[in-house]
Amino acid sequence: MIGGGNAALCAALMARESGASVILLEAAPKEWRGGNSSHTRNIRCMHEEPQDVLLESYPEEEYWQDLLKVTGGITNESLARIAIRESATCRTWMQKYGVHFQAPLSGTLHLSRTNAFFMGGGKALVNAYYRSAEKVGVDIQYNAEVVSIELSDNQFVAANLKDGRRIAAKSCVLAAGGFESNIEWQREAWGIDENGSSPADNFLIRGTTFNKGVLLKHMIATGADQVGDPTQAHMAAIDARSPLYDGGICTRIDCVSLGIVVNENAKRFYDEGEDFWPKRYAIWGRLVAQQPDQIAYSIIDSKSIGRFMPPVFSGNESNSLDELASKLGLDAEVLKSTVQEFNAACKPGVFDHTALDNCHTEGITPEKTHWATTIEVPPFYGYPLRPGVTFTYLGLKTDASSAVFFDGIPSKNLFVAGEMMAGNILGKGYTAGIGMAIGTAFGRIAGRNAASAAEKD
């Protein structure tokens, strides 16, 4: 197993269950193990009736339609349905290996029907899987970065490690993540924008520093079939003051839909009230990436305090728009006129941030279609936003067997799981908890198939 996150661990446990002897190569040292799985919090699960922590029902067809909508049709229906169906039954297996589920976290009501939350989050899940893997005799190696794969006639022979070790095996699962942490590759993929700057230079990486895409690049260069667009990714708008790596969930800014968002020219650029924030946060990363210098500012007034999840960094509390503009480095006159114009366009309505209310603007572009209320009661708050890349979608093409393909022909003993193949299902867009559903489903399939490939050998 090459990788050390959810998909690799699921593959390792499954292969062990199927009788194989397993070595797991995690590039990170122990304290950073688990890749982006350590930052996750839930898995989207199909269910026909209420289960322990899942309310009502979430049938296959509804799940599929949700996925179809967010991906705009850039998906693979048969693979998607495999992940969806697996999600209905995999939780018992997860619990067997020590994963605990809990009722939805406060502030996540919209997910209480569809998503099962890991108690303690993804790192608790990763810890449980590592404990179980040790117990069942998986040989776990940390600081074991694989830089290349030796193939013979498209069959796996051995993995070569950065430290010079060569590890031969009868079969192999690649589950080493996307290339989100490789800024250089991101720069190459995003190129130069119309303002002459390189957008990727202003990206923040929400997860691990270890997903450099070394193995992904190597496999593509070796002739493995690829899938997806390198600029497509789960990309949220997060606080610009976040660390470059591993800022995780706490860096999100949840007040976008309650106020206005302006770019560095102090101008609005998109309908902030298009839909509920949980349905929109994943498109705002891209929206900010398309603005000059990839920065934007979410601005609210004191009416919004207490109506959104508390952010980790302070909101530059200011008693006037002049003061806020100076704190944020915006042109005060332009900001004031943007706010005035917006305030004048707000039509009276009944404000309700828990529903798609009727507070909207008229006569401005872009319009704000819900939760449009004037920004006038000091203190004012402003949060700087940057694109935060969660994970990239460029991956290796696969099918229901999770085999790696070369010129349309599946390898007999080389498989792929997790972020390295999620792009088969996620051409673009995202819906909460689908990454863990794909990782768990295809991790288990890859593990099982790798074990039987080893047996046949």
Added chain:
Amino acid sequence: MQQLNELIQEAQRSVLSDQENEVDRIMTICNACRYCEGFCAVFPAMTRRLQFNKADINYLANLCHNCGACLHSCQYAPPNEFSVNVPQAMAAVRQETYIEYAWPKSFGRLYKNNGITVGLASSIALAFFLWLSIASKGSIEAVDGNFYAVFPHNTLVLIFGAVFTFSILALGIGFYNFWKNISKTGASIAAIGESAHDALTMKYLGGGHGEGCTNEDDGFTLWRKRFHHFTFYGFMLCFASTSVATVYHYVLGLDAPYALNSLPVILGVFGGLGLLLGPFGLLFLNLRRNPLHGDARQKPMDRAFILLLFLISLSGLLLLGYRDSPWMAYLLIVHLGFVMGLFLTMPYGKFAHGVYRVAALLKNAVEKRQPNTLKLGSD
């Protein structure tokens, strides 16, 4: 207005100690994450707040049972840049609250270097009983298993009664002041019942999933909860044994020593066994505890208390075993010395954690019955 706000914020910062500021910093990060909500009561209580003042911080710190689950599950734990260690930050503030709410206030400093405090208190108590025995009888001798031939009953009652009453008073005042500071309302019967249940079952050493808390690594164990139960209920049985013996003496007119099948001896033996096994196990776990858990500077306080309980029990059981031997008088002196060491340091040592923990659990039970004033919508 702006200046006023800045002044208020500045004042708030200066009111908080460095350790309290650290809890404030960490809780602000946790409140934006919330993954640990299922483990214990601290995180749900946190979500009822957007900011954390001194009273909030002291309350949350004492609500934390230092189970360690949130540390091992934390994506922001060191070496992450955010460097979040909830149990450590909470433990540091807990000691500050013990110092701050100690009565008399100046005695709070006894919590610093608490290993020395407990060691000295026990040594002085031992020396005192040695002196008392020689001073009153001229020599140390045992007579037919009769404790009161060594120390007159009324002398013991007077000495222990006075110290015990003082300690309970000091703890009571600490509890009252702490409660007044963290809670603005009274408590309903239901809230009192729930907090008593949470304390007596050590609910929050269960990990939220019932598999227990963490110790040396990220794995869960129920042994800390079990050993704590042995310790606490062992202590209570010993206390019951002494209470029953007091009733025997004053109400029934029955003098010690009591028969092996009498209620005081049975209660004392079971209590003593619990108080041997419990502290032994807690010390075993404490020595193996992950160094990131809790506040390393408080280990002497924890271990001194655990050891003292162990020695009280060991000397008590030996006293029972050898009460008819010439060693009885020596064992009695040693046993009484250790018990006095505990009584003296109850309001100035680890014993007090239970008092503030119960206050925090009560506050939690009260608070969760009140409507949440925040309407944060959905993330």
